[in-house]
Amino acid sequence: MTQSNIQARKRPGAARLRAFLRIFFSYRGAQLGIVCLLFFIVVAAIPDTLVGPLETAANATGDFLAPPESRHLLGTEEVGRDVLNLVVHGARISLTIALLATVITLIVGTIVGITSGYFGGWIDVCLMRLTDFFFVIPSFVLAMVITPVVLEVVGRGREILGFRPSLFVVVVVIGMTGWAFIARIIRSQTLTLKQRTFIDRARVVGSGNFSIMVRHILPNLVPQIAANGALVVANAIYVETSLSFLGLGDPLQPSWGTLLSLAQRAGAASAGAWWYLCAPGVCVLAVSLSFVLIGNALDDTLNPRRRVIP
Template structure:
């Protein structure tokens, strides 16, 4: 466990990504409590630029953009993590079941996985969201979670098939170990890196997709999230009237969490890929050797 954490934190990109994500989480958890301001309340004149009283300006309705950013962070992250958990649970359960049990179970799961993979994701979400009308963030999270598990299930199945034929798995089966113990004790710990990679990717995809759906007007305009902020800015023609902050603030927020989660993926990738781990060790050894050589040259020179 500590060795895995050490490998993860050794990657500077992953460490920066972790700091960025934790900063967003801290804002989402503690921001609304510290701010104590209703994001839907009118606090100033319409389209007021950033100033000491309204740090990020106001919207066309005179609402505080900073307050909306704080509350929107909570909503968007909650949707991202909720949908990510749904995607990981469905994908992991189906992937392990297909890879471990095989036979007709694998055929049925693989059939449904292929069907979901073939269907274009975004058009499907647009159709479902449009059919349901204006949907709240929780419903959007469920829709995304229930329609985005196929890729994770396919990857988990492939990795499970690889582990299924390992000697320690076959030996455990020969001595009569139960399937539940085989899955939870032998297989699942070796799939944690794949599950983590799937979860991070799912959260990133969900946040961007939610913002897209709400920007197109398929979300609840009375909720506060990054997507609804962009939707209201578009309806108010914010760019045309010079209120650039209304568009820039939520756009930067979406881009920032995307960068943080992407950098975090580097650490997960290094943990799950022994070759990358070896390359990192070799690079560190080469760097240390160069330092030693430079010190020796400095000592030899008069």
């Protein structure tokens, strides 16, 4: 094959990518979400460079609940630690938990949805009844009930896959309790795709069920998975923050939810220490909003029925 033929084959894909990016970035929400998300990713990637090592009670540099000033731009907390230092280091914990939990959610939801929609019959019935169980019970309530039980079984000893047990359990619990609506969406799309002509052709040439699901159906589901994945991250951040606020996170890791929990226990609201509550709270809202804006823009871009071409 000549070089010109190779380039000709590449042009349609490159053209589609350019068209996708042009439409995606034409939405103001996508622009705002990407900029805000990139900011927090940079913060989470180099916290030591930005604010130095994580402060502990032993090396606290400020007074107790001191308001913002030049040395401590976001004030200090109840033992004198710099709130900016804690919030910046907490970005890595919160984003890591949310992203890993989202990966688990998307994998489980996609597998259940494709399997249920493709095979149908008693497999579909069993999987959808299981999905209904997770669907009708709010994921946060289910996670709130399961997390302390699993923590009691696992214990809080040595690390698991590089995570402290409490963080590992939170990641798995969030991921395993929020997949139901993803499974519903993937199943409905699979029911439509398996009736298409290209699936019949794949069966005629001898492709097995697994090959059809992975090589023919799954690639056509990527737009739906991507669009809904951004919304799943926002929900995962909310659930992680809520669990940590209730004391089910790791008190030794300053995630944003843990900081809110510590602020509540220290009586920051009654003491007028608004900076202690606002800093992690605003971060949670900003990151969640960023993923929602990105998810909505992806849905509008990838769904021709909703797309608005500028």
